[in-house]
Structures are given as C-alpha cells and as structure tokens.
Amino acid sequence: MRSIPFRRGLRAAFLAMLLPALFACETVNTTQGGAIGLNRPQRMLISSQEMVQAANTEYAQLIQQARQKGELNRNPAQLARIRSISERLIPQTAVFRPDARGWNWEVNVLSAQEVNAWCMPGGKIAVYTGLLDKIQPTDDELAAVLGHEIAHALREHARERASEQAVAGMGISILAAVVGAGDAGQKGMEYAYQGLRGLPNSRSQETEADRIGVELAARAGYDPRAAISLWQKMANVGGGEPIAFLSTHPSAGDRMQDLSAYSQRVMPQYEAARQRR
Known part of the structure; x- marks a missing residue:
C-alpha cells in the first residue's frame, strides 16, 4: 500500500499540471436572465469563434449531403x-442575447425518420421530418421544440461541453500518466468522469434550454404550456425511459414539473404577446 505522503505528492503533481488549463478557462454568463431569472456562470476554455467555425463547417457538410440525397426541404408547406x-x-432571442438577432440564421427541414431537431452555434436550425410525422406537433408545440433548440445555441452549451471535455481530457491523460494507468485504467477514469460530472451537467443544460424555450415561445405569442404536451408526446414515441441517473435528459416527471412551473412564470409575456398580435 502506498503511503499518504506519496498520494499527497501525486495529487500536488497532478494539480500543478492541470491548474494552467483551469486558469485558462474564462468565466462567462452567455445570456441575460430573462423573466425566468437564469443566472448560472459558465467556464469556457474554447472560444465562441472556434465553436461557430466548427459548427459552420459541420453544417455545410450536412446540408450538402442532404441536398445530394434529395432530403433537403422537400416539402414546401413544411x-x-x-x-x-x-x-x-x-x-x-434579444431578451437573452442582444447579439443573437444579428446571427446568420438559417432554417431547413431534413427528410429523415429520426425524431430530432437542432440549432447549431450561430443559428443554423434543422427539423427532421420524423419529428413532424411521428409527433404531429401543433404550432405551439413546434415553438417549444424550436425554442428549446435555439436556447442551446444562445447558452452556447456545445461550447461549454467542449470546454469541459477538453479540461477533463487533459486531467485524465495527466493523471493516467502520473499513476501509470494503462488504457483500461484511463477508460475507467473517463467513465467515472461521465457519471459524476459529465451527465449531470448535460441534464442541467437541458433544463436551462427548457426554461429559455418556454420564454421564447411565450414572447412570440405561442402558448408556453404546450411544452408539457410536447415532451409527453416525445416520451411516448421514445418508449421505455432510461434510468434518470444515466440519462443526459431530466426524468419525465422532473421535466413536466419544471415545465409546468416555468410556463406559468412566463404567462404574462404570453398574454402580452397575444394582445399585440
């Protein structure tokens, strides 16, 4: 058995190598609070410009592939x-990020059976026909989907996850080298990290996207309560739900409770928007 002083020295060496990466992280809050009162600082190692450039490259490839396959915007009505x-x-989006109105937004529909939609960093949106066909969403429910995905882009969740994974990857590699762990040992550390840090953070990001999404929908004149029926439909299409602890999404019960509370919080914005329309 190794001595306590050895373990202390090991920990000190590990921290000495990892601290420069941690100090390189920038603490930001990518959005303003809005009516939902969101105020969670975020630690970023990767720049916003890097994420947008990477997203634009990935987006261009996806759109080109969809166009070549005849899967891009096949239904004009949709x-x-x-x-x-x-x-x-x-x-x-200006309520949360004034700069977002100036993003180069694009919106497309991709023909695919997958029940999915996304908004990449910088405002590139896609909705899959599988979501439209299998969920049969109302306009209010579609606003909840789109608001949720737009919220991920506003909060730069992809950048946050990439930054966290970059720091974690550095730490895991350094620690594995210091303790002499082989590939199996390093993989175990990666799984431990995902269970203890990675997945819970993803669930918190999903909750943030839910809350911002209902406010965006409400301010646009869509009933924010439709988010509840939307995710109920999603759960039914998805079949059996995974164990909440291992899921990157909140449990269905937690999600419904939170959406119910926050949709009520933004009802004044919804009523005001309805009166203006």
Whole structure:
C-alpha cells in the first residue's frame, strides 16, 4: 500500500499540471436572465469563434449531403411552417442575447425518420421530418421544440461541453500518466468522469434550454404550456425511459414539473404577446 505522503505528492503533481488549463478557462454568463431569472456562470476554455467555425463547417457538410440525397426541404408547406414559427421566435432571442438577432440564421427541414431537431452555434436550425410525422406537433408545440433548440445555441452549451471535455481530457491523460494507468485504467477514469460530472451537467443544460424555450415561445405569442404536451408526446414515441441517473435528459416527471412551473412564470409575456398580435 502506498503511503499518504506519496498520494499527497501525486495529487500536488497532478494539480500543478492541470491548474494552467483551469486558469485558462474564462468565466462567462452567455445570456441575460430573462423573466425566468437564469443566472448560472459558465467556464469556457474554447472560444465562441472556434465553436461557430466548427459548427459552420459541420453544417455545410450536412446540408450538402442532404441536398445530394434529395432530403433537403422537400416539402414546401413544411418548410414554410417551420420558417414562419422561427421568424417569430428569433427576434425574441434579444431578451437573452442582444447579439443573437444579428446571427446568420438559417432554417431547413431534413427528410429523415429520426425524431430530432437542432440549432447549431450561430443559428443554423434543422427539423427532421420524423419529428413532424411521428409527433404531429401543433404550432405551439413546434415553438417549444424550436425554442428549446435555439436556447442551446444562445447558452452556447456545445461550447461549454467542449470546454469541459477538453479540461477533463487533459486531467485524465495527466493523471493516467502520473499513476501509470494503462488504457483500461484511463477508460475507467473517463467513465467515472461521465457519471459524476459529465451527465449531470448535460441534464442541467437541458433544463436551462427548457426554461429559455418556454420564454421564447411565450414572447412570440405561442402558448408556453404546450411544452408539457410536447415532451409527453416525445416520451411516448421514445418508449421505455432510461434510468434518470444515466440519462443526459431530466426524468419525465422532473421535466413536466419544471415545465409546468416555468410556463406559468412566463404567462404574462404570453398574454402580452397575444394582445399585440
């Protein structure tokens, strides 16, 4: 058995190598609080510009592939519907990020059976026909989907996850080298990190996206309570739910409770938007 002084020395060596990366992280809050009162500082190692550049490259490749396969914007009515809802949501992003209105937003529909939608860093949105066909969402529910995905981009969750993974990767590699762990030992550390830090952070990001999404929808004149029925439909399509501790999404019960509370919080914004329309 190794002595306590050895372990202390090991810990000191590990910290000495990892601390420069930690100090290189920038503490930011990517969005303003809005009516939901969001105020969680974020630690970023990777720059926003790097994430947008990477996203633009990935987006261009995906769109080119979809175009070549004839899977891009095949149904004009579906595309017009998604773009119409997006055009009402996008101006509301200024509540959280004034700069977001100037992003180069693009909205497309991809023909695929997957029940999915996304918004990449910088405002590139795609909705899959599988979501439209299998969920059969109302406009209010679609606003909840799009608001949720836009929220991920506003909060730069992809940048936050990449920054966290970069720091964790450095730490795991350094620690594995210091203790002489082989590939199996390093893989075990990676799994431990995901269970203890990675996945819970992903769940918190999903909750933030839910809350911002209902406010964006409410301010655009869409009923924020539709987020509840949307995720109920999602759960039914998804079949059996994974164990909450191992899921990157909140449990269905937790999500419904939170959405119920926050949709009520933004009802004044919804009523005000309805009166203006």
